Amino acid sequence: MSIPTTPSTPSTLSIPEAPATGNMSPAQFRAHGHAMVEWIARYMEHVEDYPVLARVAPGDIRRALPSSAPDAPEPFEQVMADFDRILVPGLTHWSHPGFMAYFGISASAPGVLADFIASALNQQAMLWRTSPAATELEEVALGWLRQLIGLPEAFEGVIYDTASISSLHALAAARELAVPGVRQLGLPGRPDVPRLRVYCSDQAHSSIDKGVILAGLGHEALRRIPSDADYRMQPDLLRAAIADDRAAGIRPLAVVATVGTTSTTSVDPVAAIADICEAEGIWLHVDAAYAGVTAMLPECAAHFAGLGRADSVVTNPHKWLFTPFDLSAFYCRRMDVIRQAFSLTPEYLKTPDAARNLMDTGVQLGRRFRSLKLWMILRYFGADGVRARLRAHIALAQAFAGWVDASPDFERLAPVPFSVVCFRAKPAGRAWTEAGLAALNERIMTRVNAGGEVFLSHTVLRGRFTLRIAIGNLDTTQRHVARAWELIREALAAETA
Amino acid sequence: MSIPTTPSTPSTLSIPEAPATGNMSPAQFRAHGHAMVEWIARYMEHVEDYPVLARVAPGDIRRALPSSAPDAPEPFEQVMADFDRILVPGLTHWSHPGFMAYFGISASAPGVLADFIASALNQQAMLWRTSPAATELEEVALGWLRQLIGLPEAFEGVIYDTASISSLHALAAARELAVPGVRQLGLPGRPDVPRLRVYCSDQAHSSIDKGVILAGLGHEALRRIPSDADYRMQPDLLRAAIADDRAAGIRPLAVVATVGTTSTTSVDPVAAIADICEAEGIWLHVDAAYAGVTAMLPECAAHFAGLGRADSVVTNPHKWLFTPFDLSAFYCRRMDVIRQAFSLTPEYLKTPDAARNLMDTGVQLGRRFRSLKLWMILRYFGADGVRARLRAHIALAQAFAGWVDASPDFERLAPVPFSVVCFRAKPAGRAWTEAGLAALNERIMTRVNAGGEVFLSHTVLRGRFTLRIAIGNLDTTQRHVARAWELIREALAAETA
Helix, strand or coil, X not given: CCCCCCCCCCCCCCCCCCCCCCCCCHHHHHHHHHHHHHHHHHHHHHHHHCCCCCCCCCCHHHHHXXXXXXCCCCCHHHHHHHHHHHHHHHCCCCCCCCECCCCCCCCCHHHHHHHHHHHHHCCCCCCCCCCHHHHHHHHHHXXXXXXXXXXXXXXXXXXXXXXXXXXXXXXXXXXXXXXCCHHHHCCCCCCCCCCEEEEEECCCCHHHHHHHHHCCCCHHHEEEECECCCCCECHHHHHHHHHHHHHCCCEEEEEEEEECCXXXXXXXXXXXXXXXXXXXXXXXXXXXXXXXXXHHXXXXXXXXXXXXXXXXXXXXXXXXXXXXXXXXEEEECCHHHXXXXXXXXXXXXXXXXXXXXXXXXXXXXXXXXXHHHHHHHHHHHHHHHHHHHHHHHHHHHHHHHHHHHHCCCEEEXXXXXCCEEEEEECCCCCCCCHHHHHHHHHHHHHHHHHHCCCECEEEEECCEEEEEEECCCCCCCHHHHHHHHHHHHHHHHHHCC | CCCCCCCCCCCCCCCCCCCCCCCCCHHHHHHHHHHHHHHHHHHXXXXXXXXXXXXXXXXXXXXXXXXXXXXXXXXHHHHHHHHHHHHHHHCCCCCCCCECCCCCCCCCHHHHHHXXXXXXXXXXXXXXXXXXXXXXXXXXXXXXXXXXXXXXXCCEEEEECCHHHHHHHHHHHHHHHHCCCHHHHCCCCCCCCCCEXXXXXXXXXXXXXXXXXXXXXXXXXXXXXXXXXXXCECHHHHHHHXXXXXXXXXXXXXXXXXXXXXXXXXXCCHHHHHHHHHHHCCEEEEECCCCHHHHHCHHHHHHHCCHXXXXXXXXXXXXXXXXXXXXXXXXXXXXXXXXXXXXXXXXXXXXXXXXXXXXXXXXXXXXXXXXXXXXXXXXXXXXXXXHHHHHHHHHHHHHHHHHHHHCCCEEECCCCCCCEEEEEECCCCCCCCHHHHHHHHHHHHHHHHHHCCCECEEEEECCEEEEEEECCCCCCCHHHHHHHHHHHHHHHHHHCC
C-alpha cells in the first residue's frame, strides 16, 4: 500500500491522549440542564417583566462582546452569566403576550421540549436509514395535519425550514413541468424557452419575489394582479393577464394564491383561481403560511374553498400552531415532480433499502428532526385543544376590531377573517391629510412600542399608513388586548394633546 | 367604518373564555423539563447500549403510530412513553461513539443547551429589531470563527441552515455578477445570455448539482473536472475546460473547489485554482463544509493555502464543530452582491433604524437563533479545546490508517488528510476481481453494521467499492476505533471462512 497518510501514520495501536477531549460529562449536563429548565420556567413566569421590544441601540450587543474567541475553556455558568447580562437585554420577546407585531407566534412548552430532545439526538434525516424515526414520523405528523386542514390524501407532505423554501420548491416544480428539459438544460441560451410568468396578487409575500429571482426567472417574471377593495386577488384580472401574456408569447408558469396575506390576512378566492389554473394548465400554489391551520375550524372553511384543488400548499406550524421556529409544512399533489427536479444520489449515499429518502424531496440534503415537535404538540394539545386556542385568538381579534369600529377616533382598514386587525387613528372632528394621518399613526406606534408592554407593527394599504395588531401567542388574553387598546388610545391622546 | 369583520364583531369588551387555552404552565414545564434533562443525561450515559444503526424495517414506525391526530389532549408523560416505545427503536444514533458513517458529528452538551434556550426564546432574527441579540451575536460568533480559520476580515459571514443553501447562495451571487440584469430580467428568452458554466471536481458534493439545477442553469452547466490520483481537482484541466468553453461561447460563472470532499476528504489545490479564477474573472467558492474548521490547526494550514483568495467559503459547525444540526457558516467577500441579488423590503418589514437586517442576506426570511450555540460552544470548549478535539479525531483516523497499511489483508484507497479513512479488504494470497472485492467488502460492511457497535458507510472510487471510517464524535476514543478495526477483521474472517 503506497499512498502516504498525512500528516503522519502511526503504525501501532498506541495513540497519545489529547489534553482535553470529549463532551461535557453527563453529570455536568444534568447540573446545567436542570439550571436551564429553571431559567426557562422563570422566563415563562416573568416574560411580561421585560420590555417586549428590545431597547438596545444597533451595535450595543456587539460592542459588549469580546472580538475574539477565548483560547481557554470557560465554565458554562460564566457563559450563562454573560448571556443574562449582555444578550437578554438585546432580545425582542416573541414569547411575550404583548408581542402583537408581524404575526404573533408561540414556542409552546411541549414544542420546546421536543426541540430539546431533537437537538440531543441530533438526527439527520437525509436518508431513511439515517433516521427511520424522523423520516416516518414526518410522514405521520404531516398526515395528521393534512387531515386536520382537510387536504385530500393525494397531497404528500415534506417539512422544510421556512415558507420561503416551501414556495421556492413549488416554483421549481412548476418550472420543471412548464419547461421541458429544464433540469438538464436549464434556462439560458435556449431559443425554445420563452419568457416565463408567475402570478400573485399585489398583497403576496416577498418570498415569492425572492423565489422567482432565485429560480432564474427574473423579477419581471412576477406579475402582481391587483387586489380588490378587500385585498383579494381579482380572478378576472388574473384571467386577462394570462391571456395578455400568452398573446405576447410569454409562458405562464404558476399562480400563487394567498390565504391570509401578511399585511391584512386577506383571502384570495382560491376556487375561482383554481378554475383558471385548471383551464389554463398552470400550477397553483397556495401560500397559507399563517392562516392554513385555521382550515381545521369549520367556521373558517369558506376561506379555504378550493384549497384541495391546488397543486401545492404551504402552511407554517411555526406561525400559528405553537411550534418553535422553524417548521414549514409543504404539501404537494405532484411530489414526483419535486423528485424529478431534484433527486440525485451520489454513490456515498446509496443504500440497500428501498425506503423513501427525504433528501430526494428538495434542495437541502440535511434536515433536523422537526416532525418531533409537530407530533408532540398535536398530541399534547389535541386537535380540540388546538381549535380552541385558534378560536380564542380569532375572538380576541374580533373583539379588538369591534372596539375600533365603535370608536369615532379610529377606523378599520381591512376585514378581519383571522386574528390580525388593520386600523388607524383618525380622530373625528378634524380634517386630515394622508400625510398627517401617516405621521400621527407612526408616532402612536412608536410611543406604544417604546412603552414595552405591547409591540405593534405597521403596513401601508393603498397609500395609507396602517397599524396592525396580530394575536397568536398562547399567553395573550383579553387583558393584554384590552391593555393594547388602552395604550393606543392613550398614545393618540398624548400625540394630539 | 363600513368594512364588515368576519365571522363576527363583538362590540363590547366581553369575550367568552375558550374551554382550554394557554401554554403548558411553568410548573408543568418544570416537571417535564427536569424529566427531560434526566432522559437526555441517561441517554448520554447509555448511548452505547443502543445499536448505532436502527434495526427497524421500512414502515415499522409508521404502522405503530395512529393514522390521525387525537382530538383530546394527552398527558405529556404519555407522549414521552410512546416516544420511548415506538420512536427510540427507529433512531439511528448519530451521538453513538461508534457512528463512523458519512461524517461523524457531535451534538455537544453546551450546543444542546443553547438550542434548548433558543427554542424557548423563539427569536426570529429577520430584522435587527426583531432580535438585536441574535443579529449581533451572529456577527460576533462568525467573526470569532472567521479569525480561528484564518479568513481575512474582508469576509462577512451569515448563518444558513445547510451547506446546500450556503453553496446555493454562492452560485446565485456568481450568477448575479456574471449575468447583467439577471435579478430583474432572469435567464430565459434572452439572446444576450449565453449558456453558463460552473466547474467543480468529479469529487464535489451533490449539493452543487442541486444548486445549479435550482438556479436555472441546468445540470449540463456543471462541468466536473477530473481529479488526480489523490482525488484532487487538476488545475490544468480546469484551465483547459474554461478555454474550451469560452471558445464555444459558453460563459464561465463559478468554480467550486472543495477542501475535504465527501468521499475521501481530498483537498483541491485552492491556490492554483484561485490563480485561474483571478485571471479569468470567475467567482471562486470553496466548499469546506466538513474540513473547514481544521484550518484552525497549524499542521493543517497547507490544506487551506489560498482559502483567503476565494470569493466565498462555507464551513459547517454542525459537521465538525460539535454543533447540533443545523448551522452552516457562509463567508463572502462580496456580501453586497448577495444583498443586490436578494434584498427586498416590503412595507410591513420597514423599520426606523439603519441596522443591518439578516433577511437581506438570503432567500430565507425567517431564521432561528443559531448563533447562540456556536457562541456557547466556542466559549465552553475554548479555541484550544476545539483544537485538541480536532487533533484527537485526526490522530484516531491516522492510527486506523496505520493499521490498514500494516495489514496484508487490507489496502488503503486514499490519503488521509483529516479524519476519514478510505480502505477495503483485499486478502493477500488470492486473485480478486473488482466485482469479487466489491461483493466481499459490501458483505463486510453489512455484517459490521448489523452488529450494532459500529456504523460504517461506503463510497465508490474509480470503480472500486470502498469502505469509509469517519471519526468526528466527541465521545469516540481509541477503544471504539480499535473495536471497529477488530470487528472489520472479524467480518473479513467470517466472510472468507
